[in-house]
Amino acid sequence: xxxxxxxxxxxxxxxxxxxxxxxxxxxxxxxxxxxxxxxxxxxxxxxxxxxxxxxxxxxxxxxxxxxxxxxxxxxxxxxxxxxxxxxxxxxxxxxxxxxxxxxxxxxxxxxxxxxxxxxxxxxxxxxxxxxxxxxxxxxxxxxxxxxxxxxxxxxxxxxxxxxxxxxxxxxxxxxxxxxxxxxxxxxxxxxxxxxxxxxxxxxxxxxxxxxxxxxxxxxxxxxxxxxxxxxxxxxxxxxxxxxxxxxxxxxxxxxxxxxxxxxxxxxxxxxxxxxxxxxxxxxxxxxxxxxxxxxxxxxxxxxxxxxxxxxxxxxxxxxxxxxxxxxxxxxxxxxxxxxxxxxxxxxxxxxxxxxx
Amino acid sequence: xxxxxxxxxxxxxxxxxxxxxxxxxxxxxxxxxxxxxxxxxxxxxxxxxxxxxxxxxxxxxxxxxxxxxxxxxxxxxxxxxxxxxxxxxxxxxxxxxxxxxxxxxxxxxxxxxxxxxxxxxxxxxxxxxxxxxxxxxxxxxxxxxxxxxxxxxxxxxxxxxxxxxxxxxxxxxxxxxxxxxxxxxxxxxxxxxxxxxxxxxxxxxxxxxxxxxxxxxxxxxxxxxxxxxxxxxxxxxxxxxxxxxxxxxxxxxxxxxxxxxxxxxxxxxxxxxxxxxxxxxxxxxxxxxxxxxxxxxxxxxxxxxxxxxxxxxxxxxxxxxxxxxxxxxxxxxxxxxxxxxxxxxxxxxxxxxxxx
Numbered sequence: 001x002x003x004x005x006x007x008x009x010x011x012x013x014x015x016x017x018x019x020x021x022x023x024x025x026x027x028x029x030x031x032x033x034x035x036x037x038x039x040x041x042x043x044x045x046x047x048x049x050x051x052x053x054x055x056x057x058x059x060x061x062x063x064x065x066x067x068x069x070x071x072x073x074x075x076x077x078x079x080x081x082x083x084x085x086x087x088x089x090x091x092x093x094x095x096x097x098x099x100x101x102x103x104x105x106x107x108x109x110x111x112x113x114x115x116x117x118x119x120x121x122x123x124x125x126x127x128x129x130x131x132x133x134x135x136x137x138x139x140x141x142x143x144x145x146x147x148x149x150x151x152x153x154x155x156x157x158x159x160x161x162x163x164x165x166x167x168x169x170x171x172x173x174x175x176x177x178x179x180x181x182x183x184x185x186x187x188x189x190x191x192x193x194x195x196x197x198x199x200x201x202x203x204x205x206x207x208x209x210x211x212x213x214x215x216x217x218x219x220x221x222x223x224x225x226x227x228x229x230x231x232x233x234x235x236x237x238x239x240x241x242x243x244x245x246x247x248x249x250x251x252x253x254x255x256x257x258x259x260x261x262x263x264x265x266x267x268x269x270x271x272x273x274x275x276x277x278x279x280x281x282x283x284x285x286x287x288x289x290x291x292x293x294x295x296x297x298x299x300x301x302x303x304x305x306x307x308x309x310x311x312x313x314x315x316x317x318x319x320x321x322x323x324x325x326x327x328x329x330x331x332x333x334x335x336x337x338x339x340x341x342x343x344x345x346x347x348x349x350x351x352x353x354x355x356x
Numbered sequence: 357x358x359x360x361x362x363x364x365x366x367x368x369x370x371x372x373x374x375x376x377x378x379x380x381x382x383x384x385x386x387x388x389x390x391x392x393x394x395x396x397x398x399x400x401x402x403x404x405x406x407x408x409x410x411x412x413x414x415x416x417x418x419x420x421x422x423x424x425x426x427x428x429x430x431x432x433x434x435x436x437x438x439x440x441x442x443x444x445x446x447x448x449x450x451x452x453x454x455x456x457x458x459x460x461x462x463x464x465x466x467x468x469x470x471x472x473x474x475x476x477x478x479x480x481x482x483x484x485x486x487x488x489x490x491x492x493x494x495x496x497x498x499x500x501x502x503x504x505x506x507x508x509x510x511x512x513x514x515x516x517x518x519x520x521x522x523x524x525x526x527x528x529x530x531x532x533x534x535x536x537x538x539x540x541x542x543x544x545x546x547x548x549x550x551x552x553x554x555x556x557x558x559x560x561x562x563x564x565x566x567x568x569x570x571x572x573x574x575x576x577x578x579x580x581x582x583x584x585x586x587x588x589x590x591x592x593x594x595x596x597x598x599x600x601x602x603x604x605x606x607x608x609x610x611x612x613x614x615x616x617x618x619x620x621x622x623x624x625x626x627x628x629x630x631x632x633x634x635x636x637x638x639x640x641x642x643x644x645x646x647x648x649x650x651x652x653x654x655x656x657x658x659x660x661x662x663x664x665x666x667x668x669x670x671x672x673x674x675x676x677x678x679x680x681x682x683x684x685x686x687x688x689x690x691x692x693x694x695x696x697x698x699x700x701x702x703x704x705x706x707x708x709x710x711x712x
Contacts, residue, residue, distance in 0.1 A: 045418060049620060050533050051456040051605055052420040052523065062401060063419055064408040067465045067504060067520055073511030074469075100407040109423045111518050113430075148423060155429030156512035162467050164423055164520045167408065177406050249407055264405060 044107050044145050053147040055106055061168040063106070066097035072115075072158040080202055083127045085226040086159075087134030093251060094165035095142060095230035096299040100249035101174040102239025103167030105232070107147035108139065113160040114153060142232055175239055175303070180246035180265035182328040184304035187311055189231050189318045192254060193282030194224030196295025200285070202226075224279060228299040233316030238303060243311060247303040253296035259332060259346035261302060268331045271324035271344060293334070294347045400463050400501050409503040411462055417524040419462070422453035428471075428514040436558055439483045441582035442515075443490030449607060450521035451498060451586035452655040456605035457530040458595025459523030461588070463503035464495065467518040469510040498588055531595055531659070536602035536621035538684040540660035543667055545587050545674045548610060549638030550580030552651025556641065558582075580635060584655040589672030594659060599667060603659040609652035615688060615702035617658060624687045627680035627700060649690070650703045 046054035057063050070090045072078060081089070091108065098105055118124035139146060144165070154160055202225070231249075238244040248261045254276075262269050273289055279298075282291040304326055305311055311320055334344040402410035413419050426446045428434060437445070447464065454461055474480035495502060500521070510516055558581065587605075594600040604617045610632075618625050629645055635654075638647040660682055661667055667676055690700040 046530070046532070051453040052422040052459065052530070054457075054525075054530055055419045055421065056527070057413065057419060063411045063413060063522070065411065065463075065465060065504065065520070065522065066408040067467050067506050067518070069467050069469060069506045069508045069518075071469060071508055071511050071516075074508055097407040101410075103408065107421075109421060109520065111423050111425050113425060113427060113516075148421065150423050150425045150518070152425045152427055152430055155427050155514045155516075158511045160427075160469075160511075160516055162423070162425075162506070162518040164421070164465065166419070166421065169410075171412070174402070174408070174410055176402070 044147050047107075047145065047147040053107065053109070055147070055166060057106065057168045060171055062171050062174065064098060064101055064103045064167040064169060064174060065164065066094050066167075067162060067164045068093045068097070070161040070163065072160070078127075078159070081226065082134075083130035084134030084137075086161075087131040087136075088138050088227050090161045090163050091135050091138045091144070092228045092230050092299060094163040095138070095144070095232060096228070096249040096251060098165055098167040099230045099232045099235035100247050100301060101167070101169060101176070102235040102244075102247070103169045103174060104236060105142055105144040106166040106168050108144045108166075109147055109164040110135070110149040111162040111164075112149065112151050113155075114151070115157045115159055116153065117157070118159065119153070142230070169239060173239055175235065175244055175247035176264075177246055177248050177261045178264035180261060180267060180304040180326050181306070182267055182326055183307060184245050184326045185307055185309075185311075185322055186258075186269060186271070186324040186326060187303050187305060188250070188254070188277060188300055188321050188323050189234050189315070190229075190298070190300045191224075191277045191279035191282075191319075192250070192293075192298050192300065193285075193288055193291030193295045194221075194279030195228060195297040195299075196225070196291040197279060197281035197285050198223065198225035199297075201281070221280075224281065224298065228297065230299055231301045231316075231318060234301055234318050234320075237315045238301075243309055243315075244303040244305055247301055250298045250300045250302055251296065253294045253298075253347070254302065255293045255332075255344050256296070256346045257302055258344070261304070262326070262330070262332055265304075265326070266330075268327040268329045268333075269324055270327060270333050270335060270341070272335045274335075274337055275321060275323045277319065277321040277323075293344070400503050403463075403501065403503040409463065409465070411503070411522060413462065413524045416527055418527050418530065420454060420457055420459045420523040420525060420530060421520065422450050422523075423518060423520045424449045424453070426517040426519065428516070434483075434515070437582065438490075439486035440490030440493075442517075443487040443492070444494050444583050446517045446519050447491050447494045447500070447521075448584050448586050448655060450519040451494070451500070451588060452584070452605040452607060454521055454523040455586045455588045455591035456603050456657060457523070457525060457532070458591040458600075458603070459525045459530060460592060461498055461500040462522040462524050464500045464522075465503055465520040466491070466505040467507070467520075468505065469508040469516040471510045471513045471515055473513070474515065475509070498586070525595060529595055531591065531600055531603035532620075533602055533604050533617045534620035536617060536623060536660040536682050537662070538623055538682055539663060540601050540682045541663055541665075541667075541678055542614075542625060542627070542680040542682060543659050543661060544606070544610070544633060544656055544677050544679050545590050545671070546585075546654070546656045547580075547633045547635035547638075547675075548606070548649075548654050548656065549641075549644055549647030549651045550577075550635030551584060551653040551655075552581070552647040553635060553637035553641050554579065554581035555653075557637070577636075580637065580654065584653065586655055587657045587672075587674060590657055590674050593671045594657075599665055599671075600659040600661050603657055606654045606656045606658055607652065609650045609654075609703070610658065611649045611700050612652070612702040613658055614700070617660070618682070618686070618688055621660075621682070622686075624683040624685045624689075625680055626683060626689050626691060626697070628691045630691075630693055631677060631679045633675065633677040633679075649700070
């Protein structure tokens with residue numbers, strides 16, 4: 001933490017608060033670190049309080065790394081997202097990347113730039129406390145120690161977060177996007193379009209952040225946008241049981257992420273609209289298929305498996321749906337309800353735009 | 357990369373540019389990854405193009421992680437810092453953290469949020485190209501493959517960067533802040549106060565960013581603020597030759613970082629003002645001692661060694677100065693040129709403030 005003070009000995013209220021956050025997290029981390037040292041030769045050896053954190057991956061494992069920005073005005077709106085949801089979502093998008101590769105989380109690093117109003121008054125500090133309640137609840141669920149990060153005052157009025165997650169997977173076994181084969185069957189976990197449907201509903205109803213949501217009491221099936229559930233259990237099972245030839249998480253939407261998987265595996269695909277598992281919230285909207293294909297932020301997994309593989313109907317408590325096949329021909333097509341094939345265009349969805 | 361488009365098939369010029377950056381980095385990374393795979397069982401196994409990067413630390417090594425924000429308006433000013441310097445500094449602060457623990461860099465992850473003007477026109481794209489020239493030159497010097505990161509449009513007009521560096525050190529051998537012992541002698545690498553002195557001079561002369569500086573042609577001794585040199589060679593030598601009992605990098609200034617080392621080691625210290633190696637640029641200012649003690653961003657190393665240890669006058673080509681001793685008594689004192697002892701207050705320095 002660079003200590004910037006206008007004069008050499010200026011007392012700096014903002015830094016005092018940031019230090020307090022760090023101290024809380026450091027204590028939590030030290031406990032986690034002690035547990036890790038006590039329980040196993042792997043894990044977090046040294047966390048907040050030195051120049052670097054020190055991690056020891058389990059023997060015979062590789063280290064996986066993913067980083068994701070969560071920027072106010074781009075990825076969330078303070079008037080729409082309760083602080084607990086922002087904290088949850090910051091961590092969830094990183095955990096979903098680990099899930100997609102079948103990895104087990106080792107540690108998280110949170111860099112947080114706070115806007116001046118957040119550190120100036122009680123209301124701001126309350127927002128921060130609720131942010132960490134959401135972050136910590138999900139971290140606890142998946143045993144992710146917070147091992148470090150950086151803090152700063154934001155140069156604008158936007159809260160800026162960057163999450164880094166480290167995970168581990170047995171050497172050479174991490175699930176990839178590039179290893180699918182022609183003829184493989186495509187599967188999707190859970191249901192699609194729920195996140196975009198819930199967000200649309202929130203935007204229609206307007207201000208929601210005053211509603212206090214306790215993460216542990218939330219049914220994620222009803223809150224797929226505010227509290228998406230990273231599919232770590234499914235990813236680990238796919239890796240352990242060698243079920244999948246390739247895997248990707250659905251952060252950008254099925255159409256875009258399928259295109260990534262096809263591109264990296266040098267294949268095409270055919271998807272059946274009828275086969276897509278539509279989230280109940282999306283099913284109630286005017287165009288469920290649009291949301292399921294392009295809505296994004298569902299954080300489900302899309303994976304490929306050989307036609308001969310026996311894929312159970314549910315893995316780690318999450319339903320699995322067969323949605324299509326991979327083809328040698330590079331085109332990606334959607335077969336509609338009438339059996340008509342048309343090109344599936346990879347398209348994302350802009351939820352928020354900035355005023356210019 | 358979350359694809360956000362206002363309408364489902366909106367072409368998105370910004371994303372095209374970001375993709376181009378990613379593609380350039382991905383190609384560079386793939387080459388680095390191939391080298392890593394070809395040359396050794398350790399290194400970068402998989403980089404940009406999947407949900408996570410995959411790293412294999414050398415056998416018997418631990419993984420070190422550090423993250424640092426570089427935010428426009430807080431850590432740099434576009435009108436003051438040439439883009440090459442911003443790219444260099446983003447990476448240098450992370451490398452300095454690895455140096456402080458004696459680690460060898462494994463891979464870097466750069467998250468970058470770009471302001472709209474940077475992607476809108478040729479001038480902006482030129483800034484970005486020069487940023488990466490500075491970043492890549494330092495990455496090349498220290499063999500740091502860029503293995504991933506995130507890209508986004510900034511929610512404000514500020515460029516936002518977060519650098520994550522992974523390094524490796526032999527198990528249990530990473531240099532720490534907390535392991536100094538009472539009676540140990542304190543040493544500092546290089547010279548102090550140069551960064552603050554150069555910055556003050558830049559601020560007086562005003563606009564400098566139009567001056568094109570080719571990083572490889574720059575004498576870092578003359579550019580300690582724009583092109584600080586992380587002391588990776590010294591850190592590795594201290595670890596390998598078991599010379600230091602504790603170490604920290606001087607990012608916040610000697611007074612603050614010494615306080616961190618003392619706090620973590622549960623000790624006090626006495627520093628001799630006469631013994632401090634003053635940078636030639638600081639020596640020319642009105643108060644060299646102020647800059648050397650509190651200026652910050654010198655990215656030198658402060659380390660402790662037993663009185664019996666023979667510390668060479670230079671390590672890895674960098675001069676080493678003996679500056680004081682660690683004491684059981686918790687106070688941190690400065691002995692001035694007249695032999696007078698006074699408390700040394702840990703104080704940082706605010707270089708830039710935001711308009712509110």
